Amino acid sequence: MLRHFRPAIVMMALFTLILGLAYPLAITGIADVLFGDQAAGSLVRDRAGAVIGSSLIAQGFARPEYLHPRPSAAGKGWDPMNSGGSNLGPMDKKLIDRVATDTAALRAENRGAVIPADAVTTSGSGLDPDVSPENARMQAPRIAASRGIPLEVVEALIGSHEQEPLLGFIGQPRINVLAVNRALDARYLVAQPKGR
Amino acid sequence: MNMQGWAEIALTIGLAVGLGWPLGIYMSRIWQGQSTWLDPVLRPVEGAFYRLAGVDRNQGQGWLAYTFSFLAFSAVAFLFLYAILRLQGHLPLNPGGFAGMSPDLAFNTAISFVTNTDWQFYSGESAASNMTQMAGLTVQNFASAAAGIAVAAALARAFAANRGSTIGNFWTDITRIALYILAPLSIVIALALCALGVPQTLLGHVDAHTLEGAKQSIALGPIASQEAIKQLGTNGGGFFNANSAHPFENPGAFSNLIEEVIMNMLGFACVVAFGRVVGLRKEARALVIVMAVMVSGAAAAIYAAETQPTPALVAAHVQTTPNMEGKEVRFGAPSTAVFAAMTTGASDGAVNGMHESFTPLGGGMAMFMIQLAEMLPGGVGSGLYGMIVMAIVAVFVAGLMVGRTPEYLGKKIEAREIQLSMLAFLILTTSILGFASVAVILPTALKTVSTTGPHGLSEALYAYTSATGNNGSAFAGLSVSPYWNVTMGIAMWLGRFGYAVPVLAIAGGLVTKPKLEPTAGTLPTHGALFVGLLIGVILILGGLQYFPAQALGPIVEHFQMLAATSAH
Numbered sequence: 001m002l003r004h005f006r007p008a009i010v011m012m013a014l015f016t017l018i019l020g021l022a023y024p025l026a027i028t029g030i031a032d033v034l035f036g037d038q039a040a041g042s043l044v045r046d047r048a049g050a051v052i053g054s055s056l057i058a059q060g061f062a063r064p065e066y067l068h069p070r071p072s073a074a075g076k077g078w079d080p081m082n083s084g085g086s087n088l089g090p091m092d093k094k095l096i097d098r099v100a101t102d103t104a105a106l107r108a109e110n111r112g113a114v115i116p117a118d119a120v121t122t123s124g125s126g127l128d129p130d131v132s133p134e135n136a137r138m139q140a141p142r143i144a145a146s147r148g149i150p151l152e153v154v155e156a157l158i159g160s161h162e163q164e165p166l167l168g169f170i171g172q173p174r175i176n177v178l179a180v181n182r183a184l185d186a187r188y189l190v191a192q193p194k195g196r
Numbered sequence: 197m198n199m200q201g202w203a204e205i206a207l208t209i210g211l212a213v214g215l216g217w218p219l220g221i222y223m224s225r226i227w228q229g230q231s232t233w234l235d236p237v238l239r240p241v242e243g244a245f246y247r248l249a250g251v252d253r254n255q256g257q258g259w260l261a262y263t264f265s266f267l268a269f270s271a272v273a274f275l276f277l278y279a280i281l282r283l284q285g286h287l288p289l290n291p292g293g294f295a296g297m298s299p300d301l302a303f304n305t306a307i308s309f310v311t312n313t314d315w316q317f318y319s320g321e322s323a324a325s326n327m328t329q330m331a332g333l334t335v336q337n338f339a340s341a342a343a344g345i346a347v348a349a350a351l352a353r354a355f356a357a358n359r360g361s362t363i364g365n366f367w368t369d370i371t372r373i374a375l376y377i378l379a380p381l382s383i384v385i386a387l388a389l390c391a392l393g394v395p396q397t398l399l400g401h402v403d404a405h406t407l408e409g410a411k412q413s414i415a416l417g418p419i420a421s422q423e424a425i426k427q428l429g430t431n432g433g434g435f436f437n438a439n440s441a442h443p444f445e446n447p448g449a450f451s452n453l454i455e456e457v458i459m460n461m462l463g464f465a466c467v468v469a470f471g472r473v474v475g476l477r478k479e480a481r482a483l484v485i486v487m488a489v490m491v492s493g494a495a496a497a498i499y500a501a502e503t504q505p506t507p508a509l510v511a512a513h514v515q516t517t518p519n520m521e522g523k524e525v526r527f528g529a530p531s532t533a534v535f536a537a538m539t540t541g542a543s544d545g546a547v548n549g550m551h552e553s554f555t556p557l558g559g560g561m562a563m564f565m566i567q568l569a570e571m572l573p574g575g576v577g578s579g580l581y582g583m584i585v586m587a588i589v590a591v592f593v594a595g596l597m598v599g600r601t602p603e604y605l606g607k608k609i610e611a612r613e614i615q616l617s618m619l620a621f622l623i624l625t626t627s628i629l630g631f632a633s634v635a636v637i638l639p640t641a642l643k644t645v646s647t648t649g650p651h652g653l654s655e656a657l658y659a660y661t662s663a664t665g666n667n668g669s670a671f672a673g674l675s676v677s678p679y680w681n682v683t684m685g686i687a688m689w690l691g692r693f694g695y696a697v698p699v700l701a702i703a704g705g706l707v708t709k710p711k712l713e714p715t716a717g718t719l720p721t722h723g724a725l726f727v728g729l730l731i732g733v734i735l736i737l738g739g740l741q742y743f744p745a746q747a748l749g750p751i752v753e754h755f756q757m758l759a760a761t762s763a764h
Binding site: 005034056057059061084100166168185 | 404421452521559
């Protein structure tokens, strides 16, 4: 048995050097040159160059003039240092109560709208950067009213941000929340009255 | 459910089989020590490995020597990783300043990665430094995958031999598998994932100031390089807590398709390679069909389950399907269902949605796939040898019916093979049901189960199922405690070596037997009859063992859910 340990130790050391250090460091170097933006985390910056988030990671939005992300179970909400889902089973009373509370709040904010499932459920990561097109359209009247712009303008802007499934059938249609909100701010930069 | 969803599921599994085929042909060359087009680059590296390790590449090993090498390699791997996990606070490349893991957590995590399970009782973004992720976890992703494929290669040689004595050399097997198969594929896949948005940096995190003026710290790291081998080697241990649901591990539909395909591709490739080494390609094709049919069935079942109305959505009078709790918008029900079927069929254990929040039948199906002993198509290498064990049992059952000594692939199947096969099988069952039974009556264990009732039982049963099956996915509401760390560590160890060592013993017996030509009395093992027989044996064995436990967990919960949704 003991004679098997020399090759075991040497092999493991070589695996560590080549596959644990050389391989990831080489990929880091190549990725930085070829795909620098993605490798750094698809960061989004403002005009001054300050980081305002990542296009792939949800951030919290609560103000009525913004498109809101899905609820989040990551930390205290949309916390990339604590990714994760609620892990509540379908019969869990905590889930049933939470959905009921969130639904009531959404009905108050977005009158008369049909509420899509993704608007009242937390994602697996808690960092889902997208909402479904139905979820975004449900919020359009509220955004339009609080920014004082026509509903059609908001709906058109949301529509222009819709990403179709790959080849029409792989994945689901989706709308990136941060992208819509940046477009809203960029286009309607003039301070609008924020009242309802 | 819709046509797009079904088309996506069919395409995904079809691609895994379709790409596994040519890769299997290539893999058979690696197993047999034949030349490849990568030789000019890799031959010198391979030679250096052998020189430094003092290995004679031409010396074959008997099954005992092969087994000792495998065990020694795994023991050293455990010690390396345990040391890194404990000492990470003192090692470089630790931008987050994480302290070392506690002894029980390091024990659990080290066994977890060495056995190709990759169960995670820690959150990568808040407990594992970049050094740990690279030099610790990524290395074991390669090493445990290579070791699993090596055992499969040894079994293939045993079937191919005619009164032979040796089953190959473990050290040349793992070296060649890691260098010629896993490393080149990982480089290509890592760069592809990076192009699609998976970060690859040595930074720990960046701070952002959000549009609404809040501060958001965004965890980063060398993710793409780990993601590639995590899926390719059916490891499944995520860089982040949320695993492949995290947008940085799996940013979109295309990255998701890649991650799904590569986690089953090498499992299928192992079967194709086996068929070529043994020289019985049609028999291998029958095994591929069994695997593909069953994983497709599981994907369909989970897709159907996850598009059922759930009580929370019904009660709130919102859109009632699909069950989006724990799922990402970019994946929805079909991508999540096929991922769940492929990850539990493959002993991968990565998730792109949270299994604990699945509907009862969706989560129960995922658990059942692991309980079918991880061979649909199973972990790399381990799936193939698991399926061969099941095929041995199937020909034995058929032999009993007609009263003949069974043969499989030209080898007589006798008492020793059946005893060892059943030993391997029963070790799994004993570990899964034994540990789970103790856990649900022991207050120490129950303290960290997140819920009560049938769902709580499912959570505990899933944990030991996943650990013993070396899967690594979770009903993740279960939280960490020393009790679970230690018992699950033992379950993972049993699931890996309690299965692989009997398989190597079977190989050791088969290699010395003469290779028989099929006669009129030999059961054909390539046609539809055998495919049906094998599927039947897998389902009956799995069902008999686990149906009672499933009935108390997911199945009861399913009826409770039907009652709750129909009340509105």
